[in-house]
Amino acid sequence: MAGATAPAAFPYPSGDQRLSSWLDYTINGLIVGNVYALVAVGLALIFGVSRLINFAQGSIYLVGAYIGWVAVVQLHTPLPLTIIVVAAAAALVGLIIERFGLRPLQNSVRIAPLLATIGISFVLDQLVMLTFSPNPRALPSQLPDVRFQLGGGTIGPLDLLIAGVGITSALLLFVFLRYSKLGWAVRAASQDRDAAMQMGVDVNRVNQAVFGIAAALGGVSGMLVGMYYNQIDTAMSLQATLKGVVAEVVGGAGNVPGAVIGSLLLGLVESYGVAVFGTSYRNLFAFLLLVVVLVLRPNGLFASARQAPPEPLTGTFIAPSRPVRIPRWALAVAAAGFAVLPFFPVSFYVLQTLINAWLLGMLALSLTLVAGTVGQVSLGHAALLAIGAYTSALLSLTLAVPVGLAVIGGGLMSAALGTLLISPSFRLRGHYVSIATLAIGEIVSLVILNWESVTRGPIGISGIPPLSLFGHDLISPSSVYWFSLAVMVVLALLQGRLLTSHLGRSFRAIRDDDIAARAYGLSLNRYKSLAFIFGGFAAGVSGGIAAHLYSYINHETFNTQQSILALTVVILGGLGNVVGAILGSVALVGLPEVFRIAAEYRILIYGIVLLLLVRFRPQGLLGTI
C-alpha cells in the first residue's frame, strides 16, 4: 500500500501532456501493455513450469531499473550496451533466486515456495532501498526528445523503443521455445512436468532457463519504464508485480501468448479508464479487471477448455508437525506476569514496545487464522487495519460515538467489508488468494486516498480522540497497556475456543484438502467467510485501537510492510498457532528494540527471517496447528 502514492510506477500521461485523442490513448495503452507484457511473460513462463507465481518478479524489475541507472548515469554506457548490461545483470539475479531461494524447496510443502518468493521480494526491495535510498532518481532516456505526428496523435522514439524491445523479445522467445532443445524442454515441462522428467528432461535446467529469461525481461522492462518516466523509485516493485500478475491471470496463468494479450488488454483498459475518469483512479481499473476475471473466468480469458484439476493434488499445503503443547497454567502465569508488569518500575519505552506487540498480536491472530488455519495466505492484511482504524476514527469524530464502541464498530466494519471484498477469490487456491488480497489491499488504500469527502483523502484524519472506557480517557501508558493486553487476550481466548469447535476442524480440513472437504459437504464460501469475519474483526479492532493511540492516521499509516511483518510473525509462531502468533509478535517487536536495530534495516531482517524459517523451520517455533 505504500505504493499507492508512487508517482511513477508505469508510464502514464501526466496532466500537462494530456493526450488529445483516442488514438493517443490507444497508442499509450499499447505501449504500457508492452511493458506489462515483459513482466507478465516471465511470470507465465515460471508459472508454466513450476506452478508458482513469482512474487519477486517486481523486485527484479526494480533491480533492472537501478542497474540501468548505474549504467546510464555513472558508467555512461550507450543505449544498446545499457540494455544488454541490464538484461544480463537481472538474469543473474533470477538465477540466484532460483538456485538458492527456490531449488532447496522443491520437495517441501506447497506454501513454502510461495512464502519464499514473497520473502525474496522484500529482501531485494530493501537491499535496493538501502543501497540507493528511497528517494526517486532521474533515469534519462538516452534518446532524442522529439515526437512524430501519427494520425491524430504523436509518438516518440522511446515509444518505438519499447514497442521494438517488446516485439523483439517476443520473437526471440518464440524462436527459443520453438526451435531450441532447451526451449522444447521448457514446453514439455510446462505441459506435464512428471512426464517430461520421465523422458529425461532436466527440470533444474529448465527452471534455470525460465528464471533467467523471466528476470532478463523483467529487468529490461523496469529500465524502460524508468526512462519513459525519467524517474525510478523503490515503490515500483510492488506495482510491477501487481500489474504483471493481473496481466498474466487475465491471459490465463502459465499461458505465454495469453500473457501478452492480457498485458495489452490491461494497458488499453487502464489507458481508456484514465481518459474517462482521470489518473488518480488508474490502478483501480487494473484491479477491477483482475477481480472480474477471477470471478467470471478464473482460468483466464483464453483458457482453452474447462479443466478440472487432475486428482493428484494431495501434497499438504502446510508443513505437518506436532504443535508444542504449552500447559494452561503456564499461559495463565505468563498472562498474569505481563498484567502486573506496569506495577514494576519499567520504563515508558518498554510499555510502549509491548503495546505495539499487543497490537501486532491482534493482527497476527487474525492472519494466523486466515493464512494458517484456513490456508488463505493474505498479503493485504494491513487493509483490514486501515478499515478498522478509519471506521473507528470517523465514528468517534463525526458521529461522537464513544471510543470503546467505535473500536468495536471498526472491528465489525473490517469483518464485513474485508470478507465482502475477498469473497470473489474464495473458490481460488493458494497463489490466487495472495494476489487477490494484495490487490484488495491496494484498492482499499486507493479508495481511502481518493474518497475525500469521507476519508479526507491525502490529508488524513487528525485529532482522533484518545482511547476511553466508560467515559474515562485512557491516557497513561499503563492504562493503554492494560487495555490493549486485555483486548488481545480476549481475542486469543475466543480464537482458541473457535479452534476447538467444529469450525476449527472444518477450517483445517479446507486448508488440507479443499476437494475432499467439499465432497463431505463443507461449503468453501461459507467457511472461508466465517474465518475472514472472525479474523477481520480482530484486525479491525487492532486498527481501531491504533487510530486512537496515534491520534492521526492517513492512507499510508497501515502499509504492506505491516502485512509482511504480520506474515513473518505468523510463520515464526507456527501457522494457525494462537500462542505462537503472540509469541512471534513479542519476539519480532521486542528483539529489534533489544538489539537496537535501526528502523531501515528491520524490514530487511524480517524478510531474511521469513526466508530462513521457510527453509529451515517451516513449522515455526511452536508448530502448525
Next chain:
Amino acid sequence: MAEQHNPMLSLRGLTRRFGGLTAVDAIDLDLARGELISIIGPNGAGKTTLFNLVTGLDRPDAGTVRFEGHDITGLSPERLAAEGIARTFQLGRVFGNLSVMDNVLIGAHTRLRAVKPAVPVIGPLLELGLALLRPASVKAEEERLREDVKAILARFGERLLPRIDQPAYSLSYANRRRVEIARALALKPRLLLLDEPTAGMNPTETAEMQVLVAELKAEGLTILLIEHKLEMVMRLSDRVIVMDEGKKIAEGPGEEVRTDPKVIEAYLGHGLSGMTEQESAA
C-alpha cells in the same frame, strides 16, 4: 429385477471429454437400492472420472445423473454430500494435519444440526456464534457424533482406535485408506462410492477390507465399487460393469463378464496390466 424400475442411481448417456480424449463415453447405469455394482477396467478406462461426475467434483459434457428420482446432474459436491452420497478417493485424500477423530468427524459434517441452524442469510453467523458459545444442545450433538465416530472406528478392530488422536499424516498407508472409509461411513451415506479401497494393501489387509465391504452390503448399503482385484470383485458384486476407453464394454454377473471375449481383449490390449497381475496380488 423389479427394483430396476425405481433405481437409486441412474446414469444416462454420461459423457466427459478432456480435449480430444473422451474419458467417459455415453455411460448408462442403473443401481438399485441395496445393490453392489463393481466397475472394472484397465488403467485410464475412465472409472474415476465417472465417480467424479456422480459426486459433483466434475461436470459431464452430456448426459444425466439421477439420484432417488431427482436430477442431480452438475450439482455441487457439497449439495450431493448433503443428499447422502459419500465417496473415497483412489489416491487417498485424508486431511493430513487432522487427527483420526477429526477426519472422521468431518465425514459427519452434513449431520450437524444443532450448531448449524437452517436459517437463511444469518445462518452462518449463528453457526459462528453457536460454535463459540456452545450451548448444551451443541455440546450434546458433538458428544453424540464423537461416540458415533468411535463406533465406526471399532469396525476396523484395533487398527484405528488406539491412534484416534494421532494426525493422519503419521498413519500407515493402509490406515489412511481406512480413515477415508470411516469418514465416508460417518456421513451415514445412502450411496457409497469406493475408488479402489484396497489399492496398495497386502493380502491380509485386502481380506479385512473385503469382509468390511461385505458387512456394509449385508447391512443394506448401496455401493458402487471400483476395484482391480478381481477375486474381491467376484465375491462381492451383484453385477460387474467393465469399462474401456470410456465406454461400457460389458455388464452382467461376475462370472459371465469374466469370460466375455471383449473384456479379455480389452485387458490384453492394455498389455495385461490389469487382470492377471492384479489377480495374483489378490
